[in-house]
Amino acid sequence: MWLYEYEGSALFRDEGILVPDYALATSAEEARRKAEELGLPVVIKAQVLTGGRWLAGGVQFARSADEVEEVSRRILNSSIRGLPVPRVMVAQKVEVEREFYLGVTVDGYSGMPVVILSTEGGVSIEVTARDHPERVISRQVDIITGLQPSEAEQMAQQAGLEGEELRQVARLLHTLYRFFRKYDALIVEINPLVRSRQGTYFALDAKVEIDDSSLYRHPELKVTMEEHISHPLERKGHQLGVTYVDLDGEIGIIASGAGLGMATMDAVSRCFRPANFLETGGAISADLLYQVMELVMQKQGLKAIFINLYGGINPIEEAARGIVRYLKEHPTTMPIVAKALGNRQEETWKILESGGIRVVSGVATESGVELLARLLEKDR
Amino acid sequence: MSILLNRDTRVLVQGITGRAGRAQTRWMLDYGTNIVAGVTPGRGGEEVEGIPVYDTVARAVSERGVEAAVIFVPPPAVKDAALQAIESGVRVIAVVTEHMPVHDAMLLKAHTVGRKVWLVGPTSPGIITPGQAKIGIMPGNVFTPGRIGVISRSGTLSYEISVNLTAAGLGQSTVVGIGGDPVVFTGMVELLELFSNDPDTDAVVVVGEVGGVQEEQAAGFIAQRMTKPVVAYIAGQNAPQGKRMGHAGAIVRGDAGSAESKMTALREAGAEIARYPLEVVSLVTKHL
Numbered sequence: 001m002w003l004y005e006y007e008g009s010a011l012f013r014d015e016g017i018l019v020p021d022y023a024l025a026t027s028a029e030e031a032r033r034k035a036e037e038l039g040l041p042v043v044i045k046a047q048v049l050t051g052g053r054w055l056a057g058g059v060q061f062a063r064s065a066d067e068v069e070e071v072s073r074r075i076l077n078s079s080i081r082g083l084p085v086p087r088v089m090v091a092q093k094v095e096v097e098r099e100f101y102l103g104v105t106v107d108g109y110s111g112m113p114v115v116i117l118s119t120e121g122g123v124s125i126e127v128t129a130r131d132h133p134e135r136v137i138s139r140q141v142d143i144i145t146g147l148q149p150s151e152a153e154q155m156a157q158q159a160g161l162e163g164e165e166l167r168q169v170a171r172l173l174h175t176l177y178r179f180f181r182k183y184d185a186l187i188v189e190i191n192p193l194v195r196s197r198q199g200t201y202f203a204l205d206a207k208v209e210i211d212d213s214s215l216y217r218h219p220e221l222k223v224t225m226e227e228h229i230s231h232p233l234e235r236k237g238h239q240l241g242v243t244y245v246d247l248d249g250e251i252g253i254i255a256s257g258a259g260l261g262m263a264t265m266d267a268v269s270r271c272f273r274p275a276n277f278l279e280t281g282g283a284i285s286a287d288l289l290y291q292v293m294e295l296v297m298q299k300q301g302l303k304a305i306f307i308n309l310y311g312g313i314n315p316i317e318e319a320a321r322g323i324v325r326y327l328k329e330h331p332t333t334m335p336i337v338a339k340a341l342g343n344r345q346e347e348t349w350k351i352l353e354s355g356g357i358r359v360v361s362g363v364a365t366e367s368g369v370e371l372l373a374r375l376l377e378k379d380r
Numbered sequence: 381m382s383i384l385l386n387r388d389t390r391v392l393v394q395g396i397t398g399r400a401g402r403a404q405t406r407w408m409l410d411y412g413t414n415i416v417a418g419v420t421p422g423r424g425g426e427e428v429e430g431i432p433v434y435d436t437v438a439r440a441v442s443e444r445g446v447e448a449a450v451i452f453v454p455p456p457a458v459k460d461a462a463l464q465a466i467e468s469g470v471r472v473i474a475v476v477t478e479h480m481p482v483h484d485a486m487l488l489k490a491h492t493v494g495r496k497v498w499l500v501g502p503t504s505p506g507i508i509t510p511g512q513a514k515i516g517i518m519p520g521n522v523f524t525p526g527r528i529g530v531i532s533r534s535g536t537l538s539y540e541i542s543v544n545l546t547a548a549g550l551g552q553s554t555v556v557g558i559g560g561d562p563v564v565f566t567g568m569v570e571l572l573e574l575f576s577n578d579p580d581t582d583a584v585v586v587v588g589e590v591g592g593v594q595e596e597q598a599a600g601f602i603a604q605r606m607t608k609p610v611v612a613y614i615a616g617q618n619a620p621q622g623k624r625m626g627h628a629g630a631i632v633r634g635d636a637g638s639a640e641s642k643m644t645a646l647r648e649a650g651a652e653i654a655r656y657p658l659e660v661v662s663l664v665t666k667h668l
Contacts, residue, residue, distance in 0.1 A: 258626025259534020279626030342519030
């Protein structure tokens, strides 16, 4: 789960990482008031859970109260990469002398934390790694012993820092690593970390992703997943305990596993466009599949549904009962094709067919797509 | 032989008294798995499906002799359950549990360094040597004995690929689900090496998906050291950027982790690339 910048900034402060004074506003008038309290000039930043805010005009400076109001109104009325902007952060502007990048993330292959430092702040680390690999210092950390202060100092030295600058940056790297461990983060980034003209080090952004599987042990975060999912159908999916990803096509997809769901999307995409990706996970019940049908059917412009199930840990005959109960209560003329294999497959087929669902006889997902194509052709 | 598991392997089920553990123990026994013990702390002395339950892994190992374990305990308990099995000298361990905290997975992986243990998962469907034994949750009826090795990040997709191979008369030597999390214990490279050295495997199917660098690392191994044909399918060719596709590790970040980059790396390494699951069958056939 990505945290909003203002949530990450508050946590940074708790851990001793300085951020410029800021306030939140949901209207242009409120932004003006807050800016006057903080003192001008300020920077106005859209609070949205997506990257690329700068390019989309979501981060702007304002020198006067009138300008604050005008800029805030424009940002609050805009959308950034398709997401509405419910609030802006108004923050004191810092006179920047030097910028850095600091990050800690999970190296998927080694399975170790990796700490990254660069003297190129304010640009994405992927871009720096591509254009100036010599300016990216990274180090894998033994998670059992943790990042030692001396290791952080070595990294700062490798980056060409010395004296007070080396000491400050190393201290912040070490603090950031502890932050990463404390909050079960997948990614924490300070980009940029800046040294101000007065020699103070500030985090000018807070990019934090917490591991969803660890939220249960972080009640102190006082955040819920629902507040951090922007799309209403995706939010609904999360409430049900399934993964729903909204797409812009016309074929609804329900799959009993993530890989199967993606492969179903790939197969469907050969002839049509998927309307969604939906993966039930391993806790199928009749009630869940009833609600999953309800969710998928809400999508505008839906023309057909493809259901792809394997009975391993999942009781697929229960899935079939839930789907058919939904269809009996909400009859539809829309073609629905299902493939179901594994434990209790014969029983599952009978139940699905009793609800008017066309069950694919072959074992390949592709044969289901062909059947779908024939049914939709006939509809025309 | 096959890799990791056969009909004689003595198996322990951790979390055997839970709902999933109990139901899956029945399915595994029906398949022929040699389950010799179960563990649930506080439930020692009970029986599940005729299998004796112990309080600790150490006791189960000393009394019953255990070579492999399959773990069904809830996410917060996985790290300690697996550590117990490692400390007791269990050789093959499959973690089926989904939603294990990623930092716990990193800690656990750090504890396996330098030890002779095959720890698979988390979020793994398990391991099956068709016709002999399975430790995990996969449905037995989609697999058939044969000479094709399968390595998959996704459980359901390992079933889909195997059922297609089975329908074409191509059985599987062993099928291993490595799991779809951002950190997995045993990666594709280690398993490619096992299959490469297995006299009963003629070719290997690698089933990848978007996110991470497993497939790129596998490509490195294939280019340099793989001695057998490899066919790969990468799921999520139409996955949007920045969205988690059900698996915690299945996410495209910027240019990194896209299906396209994985397919290119594997193709350049000499693997055959299937564009969709069914194409795996014809590509495997071509090389036999």
